[in-house]
Amino acid sequence: MGTTQLDTVPEPKYWHLKTVLAEALDSEFAVGEILPNERELAARFGVARATLRQALEQLELEGRLQRRRGVGTTVAPPRMGVSIGSAKDGGHAEDDWETAGAETAVPPAAVARLLGTDADEPVHVVRRSRVTGGQPVAAELLYVPTASVPALTGPADADAVLRELQNLGLDGEDQAVELGSARADDAKQLDRLPGAPVLVVTTRHFAEGRTAAVGVATYRADTCRLTFGSDTVSLSGV
Amino acid sequence: MGTTQLDTVPEPKYWHLKTVLAEALDSEFAVGEILPNERELAARFGVARATLRQALEQLELEGRLQRRRGVGTTVAPPRMGVSIGSAKDGGHAEDDWETAGAETAVPPAAVARLLGTDADEPVHVVRRSRVTGGQPVAAELLYVPTASVPALTGPADADAVLRELQNLGLDGEDQAVELGSARADDAKQLDRLPGAPVLVVTTRHFAEGRTAAVGVATYRADTCRLTFGSDTVSLSGV
DNA sequence: CAGTGGTCTAGACCACTAC
């Protein structure tokens, strides 16, 4: 009897819950709609709140939900595509970066290594913020060694650093993407709690064969899909 | 009284814990070393196990730790850089992809949309697995519409599909990266539990101005740093 | 088999938002 019974390894409750919720989101809820609160959902499914939260966390990680303390859990719109591989062919229509200040500071060790500067050597640090569709999607720190912009002596404002960098004639760039969690300052810029999952994009800007600057941009992982290559417009509507 | 008291928002315990642990990892542990078990660590820090786990989860997400059921928690090596922007200039030395089978199936709706096929139209699906440094880093599903490889009638084996695709003369490609969680089948290929965080790379392969194939590759987010652009060798040693 | 991390419970209190 029943050798066919797969007896499938007992699927964790939260995993099954997630599947059920995901289907409900597809069929019964509209984007932006508010879900019942966690205590009620947990009761309705007959699980502890912590278990329900485990399912919600995964759905939020996948960009299906958005949770805000004091407000509630809402159905998230599809992720927006943000272009990363900066226009290597032709100018991009508009850059939605906003510079948010500059200072002179010692970069993290990993950045210093990429720049080829000494571990304790201060560099220009420009903080920028990227806004797309009215929402903050990324916070970036651009590290520029003083050697790259010799015209600037001492502390300089953000615009001056960026201008000098452009004058340098950047040859190309190099990028890496990895998963991280938002530091407190980035989290505030992104309107998220500290520790929120982010996609960290590290860009090396080259000029004359050397690394002229390094940018470390943290993108909201819940709301963004990073696009590389040809100018990919958002696919949501197609 | 005491308006000056900033009264700094009480930092969550798990957040503080994470910081403390991260520093300990840097100074007191070697890569591969096994940490004390969760119950002991929790006791040592005077917190509940769930709180300790919250800190460990974040550190694992950041690629600092690796946890294996039945074994323990170990200090993870630095993430390995895996090249994504496939050699558009010149052949890449070696492709560490291994094909793992093929079938004919109806793709997910999102993929069908990219391919421009009907929602219920079956296509060739090639499953590949990428191994780097002896470890599985990615599981990919390559979707190839039958229209792209007219020479193949009916079900075909993986190699035949890939060969025909090459003969097509691919023009270029287009990529997007987003955060996801591993499905059960991918998880098994990646030697992780279902739900593990992954970086999903969606590649559109072009031929003659059309989308000839779409690849959906899931990379282990804990162990991988995806690199784009120039052939970036692993930076770990530099 | 003992020991590990993974899941789950049933509570409690806190920080935040919006009315």
Next chain:
DNA sequence: TAGTGGTCTAGACCACTGA
């Protein structure tokens, strides 16, 4: 101030690994 999600506790049991 009422209601939300975020944090935290102190337990319990399960699934898996390796000796």
